[in-house]
Amino acid sequence: MLKISNTVTLADWEIELTAIRATGNGGQNVNKVSSAIHLRFDVPHSTLPAVYKERLLALSDSRISKEGVIIIKAQTFRTQEKNREDALNRLLEIIQGAMVVQKKRRETKPTRSSQVKRVDNKKKQGEKKSLRGKISI
Structure with a gap:
């Protein structure tokens, strides 16, 4: 049995x-x-609850097939037991990662002082470049 959260678990026959x-x-x-x-x-x-299924199927992960089957191959360790634990942990990470809600980005405006600094810097650069021109005698 794989425990995903306090209320959600997966039975052994599902994996x-x-x-x-x-x-x-x-x-x-x-x-x-x-x-x-x-x-x-x-x-x-x-x-799994419907919310979990929707989020998992919406992922663009190469480990999830078109039919909605998650396929994981674990071969890092020398023993079968450690590889089994590794595969189950990776499945758990995929499922829990799908349930993380991204924070909405709030757009911010540049401050008044940063706008003034930017314009001043542009003026200084322009003056510097205008001094590089030919000198008329």
Whole structure:
């Protein structure tokens, strides 16, 4: 059981964990032992509240397929247990991250003094450049 918040949990049957062989370096251990974990979580057919489903499906994350299945491959660690924990933690981060509400940006105006400083600086630059011209005798 994966606890997402105080009121929302995921049952074990909703998360499909499969042990697979990891890729990359590691020699005989990688070739013999299925230590990597392939996690699949079907968002539309889960028991998550509708708000969670909407936000997850609205994410533009490459780990979420067009059908709404979150696919995570964990192969960082040498043991299957640690990779299983890693995959579940990453799933938890995705779900909790989807529920974070972005703060609305309030537009601000530049202060009067900053506007005056900007104009003064522009005038100084203009005077400096006008002095670079040819001198008429």
